[in-house]
């Protein structure tokens with residue numbers, strides 16, 4: 001058990017937040033910085049919230065190195081709304097949208113895009129049970145005459161992650177980074193658009209962040225409903241309608257926490273160390289087995305099995321009893337999954353490794 005009676009939370013999202021952030025929220029909750037009311041009761045048109053929004057955006061831009069020709073939008077509807085909003089805004093008539101199907105969330109994005117226009121699936125990971133991302137040079141039907149190329153940078157359910165990004169000349173690369181945003185350095189100018197639900201590395205649920213190269217917003221057809229146009233939210237600085245005020249505020253605190261840890265490169269180093277030590281433990285004996293191609297393994301969602309499947313339920317239960325919660329794999333794939341987002345400390349991973357070793361000794 002850690003400070004404040006808290007456990008190590010390996011849930012895939014909503015996920016662990018830094019304790020320091022939660023304590024800050026608690027301190028400021030009833031009377032925000034002496035204004036006499038709380039952030040939950042604050043107008044999104046007031047000066048106080050303007051300051052919070054501007055600071056959150058500025059810190060996010062600073063941490064991720066987002067250039068001035070990119071917009072940062074704070075939206076709602078979850079990452080799932082982006083599965084439709086993105087093709088609605090970015091599809092160009094006569095040019096197919098290219099998609100790599102690397103798992104459930106990419107498949108859902110493909111399903112939505114197909115409702116809206118011409119989609120070409122250039123990689124079908126289902127054939128290998130979504131165990132790998134594959135080699136871009138072997139993707140099929142890739143054309144430079146495309147609206148955009150869509151990837152899901154980290155596959156939360158299957159436990160794979162892109163460690164290199166494809167490039168296709170002037171075709172905008174679009175990425176769902178819901179489960180690995182802010183976990184590592186990415187070169188934003190390589191992308192046309194990046195989006196992410198906040199509820200893993202950025203803050204609480206209810207907020208979706210979109211990073212969009214500004215010129216791409218001009219592609220949207222005039223007939224697109226106002227709320228679904230990126231240009232609407234750009235023009236009104238994410239305040240066309242009431243934004244998720246509380247979630248934006250908490251995201252701002254999470255970003256300050258990331259800065260206090262040394263920024264993205266320091267966070268990335270810790271994330272690398274956490275994932276490396278857990279995979280090393282999984283690979284150390286044949287009691288446990290990783291589920292993905294080693295080259296494509298995720299550093300955020302580590303998926304593994306026990307060679308005797310009947311022990312898996314016991315593993316999850318006994319781990320929870322020892323303060324290691326949220327380790328059950330997604331219901332569609334089974335097994336175990338340890339989500340190691342930024343707020344999971346190295347000590348939490350060490351505690352999991354110790355538990356795995358003790359569990360193996362008992363049951364091998």
Ligand SMILES: Cc1ncc(COP(=O)(O)O)c(C=O)c1O
Pocket residue numbers: 013077078079080081105152154155156157176177178179197198
């Ligand atoms: C990679 C990825 N994309 C999209 C989603 C869906 O997000 P939301 O529930 O915010 O729509 C998730 C949720 O876990 C996810 O992991």
